Amino acid sequence: xxxxxxxxxxxxxxxxxxxxxxxxxxxxxxxxxxxxxxxxxxxxxxxxxxxxxxxxxxxxxxxxxxxxxxxxxxxxxxxxxxxxxxxxxxxxxxxxxxxxxxxxxxxxxxxxxxxxxxxxxxxxxxxxxxxxxxxxxxxxxxxxxxxxxxxxxxxxxxxxxxxxxxxxxxxxxxxxxxxxxxxxxxxxxxxxxxxxxxxxxxxxxxxxxxxxxxxxxxxxxxxxxxxxxxxxxxxxxxxxxxxxxxxxxxxxxxxxxxxxxxxxxxxxxxxxxxxxxxxxxxxxxxxxxxxxxxxxxx
Numbered sequence: 001x002x003x004x005x006x007x008x009x010x011x012x013x014x015x016x017x018x019x020x021x022x023x024x025x026x027x028x029x030x031x032x033x034x035x036x037x038x039x040x041x042x043x044x045x046x047x048x049x050x051x052x053x054x055x056x057x058x059x060x061x062x063x064x065x066x067x068x069x070x071x072x073x074x075x076x077x078x079x080x081x082x083x084x085x086x087x088x089x090x091x092x093x094x095x096x097x098x099x100x101x102x103x104x105x106x107x108x109x110x111x112x113x114x115x116x117x118x119x120x121x122x123x124x125x126x127x128x129x130x131x132x133x134x135x136x137x138x139x140x141x142x143x144x145x146x147x148x149x150x151x152x153x154x155x156x157x158x159x160x161x162x163x164x165x166x167x168x169x170x171x172x173x174x175x176x177x178x179x180x181x182x183x184x185x186x187x188x189x190x191x192x193x194x195x196x197x198x199x200x201x202x203x204x205x206x207x208x209x210x211x212x213x214x215x216x217x218x219x220x221x222x223x224x225x226x227x228x229x230x231x232x233x234x235x236x237x238x239x240x241x242x243x244x245x246x247x248x249x250x251x252x253x254x255x256x257x258x259x260x261x262x263x264x265x266x267x268x269x270x271x272x273x274x275x276x277x278x279x280x281x282x283x284x285x286x287x288x289x290x291x292x293x294x295x296x297x298x
Contacts, residue, residue, distance in 0.1 A: 002188075003188050003289040003290065003294070004132075004186065004187035004188020006190075010098055011287075013096045013098040014095075014099075014285075014287065014296055015296055017054060017057075017296065018093075018295075018296025018298075020049060020052045020053070020054040020100070021049075021054075021091060021101075021285075021297050022102075022298060024045055024093070025091065025102065027048055028041060028045045028048070028089065029089065032081060032087055032106050032108070033108070034083040034085075035081065036080060037078075037079070037080050038062050038077060038079045038080065039073035039074060039077050041073075042060040042073050043075075045060045045089075045091055046059075049091075053095075054093040054094065055094050055095075057094040057099040057101060057240055057241075058092045058168055058240060058242075059072045059211070060072065060091050061088070061090035062088070062090075063087070063090065063279070064085050064087055064088075065279075066200070066273045066274065066276070066277050066279060067270060067272050067279070068088075068155060068158060068196060068271045068272060069158065069204070069270070069271040069281075070211075070212050070268045070269060071209070072212060074211065074245055075245060082108070083108055084108070084109045085108045085109070086105060086107055086112050086278050086279075086280065087105065087107075087108060088103055088279070090102075090281065090283065094168075097238070097240075098190075099163040099164075099167075099168050099190075099240075100163075100285045100296055101163060101168065101194075101285050103194060103281045103283035104282065104283075105119060105280040105282065112280070115152060115197055115199060115278060115280045116282075117150065118146070118147050118150040118197040118280065119195045119196060119197040119280040119281055119282040120282045121146050122142075122143045122146040122154070122176075122197065123143075123193060123194070123195045123282040123284060125142040125143065125145075125146045126139050126160075126193050127193060127284065127293060127295060128142070130185060130286060130288060130293040131288065131291055131292045131293065132186055132187040132288055133184055134184065134185050135185075136172050136173065136175065136179070136183055136184075136185065137175065137178055137179035137180055137182045139175075139185075140159075140174065140177050140179050140182075141179075143177070144178050152197040152198060153197070153198050153199075153201070154176035154177055154196060154198075154202060155176055155197075155198055155203065155273070156175075156177050156202050156203060157203050157204060158194075158204060159175045159176060159194075160175075160176075160191060160192050160195075161174065161192050162192070163190040163192055166237070166239055167238070167240070168192075168239075168241060172185065174193060176196055187289060191287070191288065191293075192283060192285055193283060193285070193286050194282070194283035195281070195282050195283070196279055196281050197279070197280045198273050198278065198280070199277050200276075201273070201274060203273070204271040204273050205274075206271060207269055207271070207272050208269065209269060209270045210267040211243055211244075211270075212243055212267065212268040213243070213244070213260065213265045213266065213267050213268070214237070214239060214240065214241040214265065214266055214268070215233050215237065215238065215264070215265060216264065216265060217264050218230070218234070219264060221264065223258075225250065225251050226255055229247070229249060229259070230264070232249070241268065284296075284297045
């Protein structure tokens with residue numbers, strides 16, 4: 001039975017989105033090996049999501065070593081995985097606009113298992129803590145304490161978040177640290193519960209690379225190419241992130257940059273820890289219930 005005021009139809013879409021994502025993780029993770037193209041992995045995963053009657057909730061993120069979020073490969077990339085890499089695969093699926101979001105970290109070197117275990121344990125602690133009436137800061141405290149107890153630092157300026165209809169990033173925020181600010185969780189809240197452990201200082205900064213975009217302020221535009229793109233986004237993405245390689249539209253890159261300057265589109269730059277640091281991310285989608293939560297992406 002669906003919790004809170006979640007309709008049975010929405011509940012079914014959320015469950016299907018989680019099941020598709022779980023299957024795609026099972027099929028994709030074994031393909032991440034030294035020498036394999038990063039773009040090949042992203043393209044495979046996005047193709048499988050569509051094959052299974054879902055749609056990517058956002059472009060597949062492949063974050064390596066100090067990269068924490070928003071790193072996506074393009075067809076022109078020649079980057080391959082190295083046997084020393086710490087690789088995070090962050091993926092999402094939507095079904096009729098209802099989203100699942102999850103991430104795993106793969107240690108190709110075999111030498112960073114304790115870091116990966118720290119973010120995994122923090123995620124498990126967060127999921128044990130979540131239930132209706134629990135404060136988001138309490139969830140953050142369980143994450144922070146678990147990571148620090150294992151000798152690492154949480155990334156303080158990254159957080160989990162809500163998942164809305166055609167919106168992959170809504171309230172409430174779930175901090176990676178304890179906090180007195182925030183709200184109490186409610187039955188039926190759909191959450192992307194994500195934990196970040198690092199060997200670095202515990203903060204990430206924005207890089208210059210921007211390949212993920214989303215509609216931020218939907219308003220009329222004059223030129224034909226901009227109208228065509230916005231019509232496409234309204235129909236297929238709404239507020240969900242996209243990447244330019246998904247669309248075959250003439251002059252697309254220039255159109256996107258123009259709309260970004262006008263504040264219609266917003267970009268998500270790559271987020272990184274300091275050079276030499278490593279970041280491990282673990283994530284599941286959970287729906288808050290009266291006495292716990294239901295994880296859709298097991």
